[in-house]
Amino acid sequence: MSYRVTYAPPADDTLAKMSDGPAFREAMRRTIGSDPYGHGSIGVAGERDRREATVRGAIVLYYVSGSVLTVTVVRLIPVM
Numbered sequence: 001m002s003y004r005v006t007y008a009p010p011a012d013d014t015l016a017k018m019s020d021g022p023a024f025r026e027a028m029r030r031t032i033g034s035d036p037y038g039h040g041s042i043g044v045a046g047e048r049d050r051r052e053a054t055v056r057g058a059i060v061l062y063y064v065s066g067s068v069l070t071v072t073v074v075r076l077i078p079v080m
Helices: 009-017 021-030
Strands: 004-007 042-044 047-055 058-065 070-078
Touching: 004 009, 004 021, 009 021, 009 070, 021 047
Parallel strands: 004 070
Antiparallel strands: 042 047, 047 058, 058 070
């Protein structure tokens, strides 16, 4: 089962500034999109569907919606 990965405007703005944007999107699709509760992600503030993970050297904060199979990235923090 695969989840659709979407980006909220602040995360999309950050992604547009990243030099490896296309590779990052693909990595998100392969990892978080295929298993949003895996890939070393952790629940934030005790909420199962509010998650944080590191993908291609960036900290990704996202929400999982199991009813519509969507992951929404709300914040993206590239680590230099």
